[in-house]
Amino acid sequence: MIEAESLSLRYPGGREALGDLSFRIDAGEMVFITGRSGAGKSTLVKLIANLLLPSRGVLRVLDCEPSRLARRHRPGLRRRIGMVFQDHRLLPSLSAADNVALPLRIQGAPDGEIERRVRAALDLVGLGQRARALPATLSGGEQQRVGIARAIVHRPPLLLADEPTGNLDPQLSVEIMALFERLGAHGTTVLIASHDLPLIRQMRKRVLVLEQGRLQEDFRPQAEPA
Numbered sequence: 655m656i657e658a659e660s661l662s663l664r665y666p667g668g669r670e671a672l673g674d675l676s677f678r679i680d681a682g683e684m685v686f687i688t689g690r691s692g693a694g695k696s697t698l699v700k701l702i703a704n705l706l707l708p709s710r711g712v713l714r715v716l717d718c719e720p721s722r723l724a725r726r727h728r729p730g731l732r733r734r735i736g737m738v739f740q741d742h743r744l745l746p747s748l749s750a751a752d753n754v755a756l757p758l759r760i761q762g763a764p765d766g767e768i769e770r771r772v773r774a775a776l777d778l779v780g781l782g783q784r785a786r787a788l789p790a791t792l793s794g795g796e797q798q799r800v801g802i803a804r805a806i807v808h809r810p811p812l813l814l815a816d817e818p819t820g821n822l823d824p825q826l827s828v829e830i831m832a833l834f835e836r837l838g839a840h841g842t843t844v845l846i847a848s849h850d851l852p853l854i855r856q857m858r859k860r861v862l863v864l865e866q867g868r869l870q871e872d873f874r875p876q877a878e879p880a
């Protein structure tokens with residue numbers, strides 16, 4: 655699903671933000687990326703989302719190698735990746751349902767299919783009753799759930815989230831993580847960048863730890879006691 659070999663990224667004029675990363679993430683895995691502020695978490699998410707290209711090394715995402723992909727094929731790869739942001743980036747003038755519908759409208763899906771899939775995605779995140787609500791009338795946790803519904807409505811095989819609970823209190827954060835876990839159980843590969851170590855530990859999933867752009871640790875939790 656994702657394969658990095660000696661992956662490095664240097665921002666123009668800056669120092670190396672990621673250096674010599676090698677790892678592999680299989681389809682259906684749920685993986686956390688953690689590390690201090692500035693460790694390179696966002697940069698790694700952007701590389702995988704094909705929003706940045708590596709300076710050195712190889713990165714394969716969904717059987718594509720973005721650096722070798724012709725420019726015209728990049729939107730196709732991006733469409734197979736769902737993105738969730740810390741600030742959820744909903745359009746304030748559109749209802750929850752219309753926000754969620756955006757990726758399908760961009761793809762030119764038929765209206766009936768859009769309606770059915772938007773309803774399924776909102777139900778999945780527990781917001782079936784708030785479809786007509788404007789983002790400003792929703793709580794922070796509800797807004798983030800709309801953001802997640804929008805990220806999965808077109809059924810991408812890969813879901814990326816950059817600090818998805820950064821603005822939420824601990825209780826809501828746990829609920830959002832449970833939601834990601836449920837998506838993972840449906841077969842979506844889920845990759846979450848977060849600095850919230852206590853929350854990550856609670857999830858008992860694989861964790862990639864970055865420190866100053868290097869892969870410091872790649873650990874899987876022990877099997878849960880029977």
Ligand code: ADP
Nearest residue numbers: 665668671689690691692693694695696697698
């Ligand atoms: P994290 O998400 O772990 O906080 P980032 O990936 O945002 O870390 O940043 C990693 C390093 O790259 C930091 O030193 C940061 O200052 C630098 N960096 C991030 N974005 C840019 C940019 N657009 N231009 C130059 N340097 C950047």
Ligand code: ADP
Nearest residue numbers: 770771774775777778806807809810837840842
């Ligand atoms: P289908 O096109 O297979 O009929 P639907 O979009 O109607 O699928 O959704 C079927 C079920 O799958 C719904 O109950 C919904 O909760 C769940 N679902 C929808 N989208 C996703 C997704 N991206 N990941 C996981 N489950 C999903």
